[in-house]
Amino acid sequence: DAGVIQSPRHEVTEMGQEVTLRCKLISGHNSLFWYRQTMMRGLELLIYFNNNVPIDDSGMPEDRFSAKMPNASFSTLKIQPSEPRDSAVYFCASSGERFSTDTQYFGPGTRLTVL
Amino acid sequence: GESVGLHLPTLSVQEGDNSIINCAYSNSASDYFIWYKQESGKGPQFIIDIRSNMDKRQGQRVTVLLNKTVKHLSLQIAATQPGDSAVYFCAERSGGYNKLIFGAGTRLAVHP
Numbered sequence: 001d002a003g004v005i006q007s008p009r010h011e012v013t014e015m016g017q018e019v020t021l022r023c024k025l026i027s028g029h030n031s032l033f034w035y036r037q038t039m040m041r042g043l044e045l046l047i048y049f050n051n052n053v054p055i056d057d058s059g060m061p062e063d064r065f066s067a068k069m070p071n072a073s074f075s076t077l078k079i080q081p082s083e084p085r086d087s088a089v090y091f092c093a094s095s096g097e098r099f100s101t102d103t104q105y106f107g108p109g110t111r112l113t114v115l
Numbered sequence: 116g117e118s119v120g121l122h123l124p125t126l127s128v129q130e131g132d133n134s135i136i137n138c139a140y141s142n143s144a145s146d147y148f149i150w151y152k153q154e155s156g157k158g159p160q161f162i163i164d165i166r167s168n169m170d171k172r173q174g175q176r177v178t179v180l181l182n183k184t185v186k187h188l189s190l191q192i193a194a195t196q197p198g199d200s201a202v203y204f205c206a207e208r209s210g211g212y213n214k215l216i217f218g219a220g221t222r223l224a225v226h227p
Contacts, residue, residue: 004158042217042218042219043204043217045215048214050212055212056212093158102147102164102208102213103149103164104161104213105161106151106158106159106160
């Protein structure tokens with residue numbers, strides 16, 4: 001039973017480059033959350049999708065960040081252009097009304113380093 | 116307890132002892148609470164949850180207690196094992212949807 005899948009697991013890039021992080025939801029789930037984790041700020045919600053529609057993007061830092069759900073099981077988080085302060089671990093989590101649960105299940109994360 | 120910045124509060128226990136991790140939440144309107152465990156290099160893993168109409172909920176070796184009067188949540192781990200060493204986060208839901216606000220976390224260190 002596959003959980004949330006994220007790729008890549010590690011990404012090292014140079015300032016100014018475009019970064020794309022990917023997430024595959026648990027089958028049957030219809031809610032998707034992107035989080036960012038840093039030592040200073042802890043776990044922060046960036047954006048929430050329900051049924052492929054962005055519901056709350058108030059946590060997205062600035063216009064350099066964008067997220068999409070091209071289909072019900074897949075999402076991308078893009079940073080363009082990237083900056084050193086974007087270095088963090090990025091998690092996606094999914095949850096599903098179908099299973100009558102509010103529990104968010106997290107992926108393994110992508111560790112992003114921007115040089 | 117909660118903390119901000121680089122230094123997480125650490126709870127050190129001996130293997131076999133019981134552990135109690137505390138969390139103060141901020142919103143009296145929060146209706147759902149979750150404890151997550153995060154091991155090094157991994158994503159947060161669901162441990163146990165509790166709704167605001169309950170005071171206590173038990174799982175396997177874990178118990179969550181909710182005191183709404185003082186807005187306090189605790190996680191009790193019985194017979195703590197080395198595999199329990201991790202950072203533990205509490206989270207509260209207070210928005211109109213399943214938006215979780217996470218605490219800063221507590222590091223649990225289990226010593227043989």
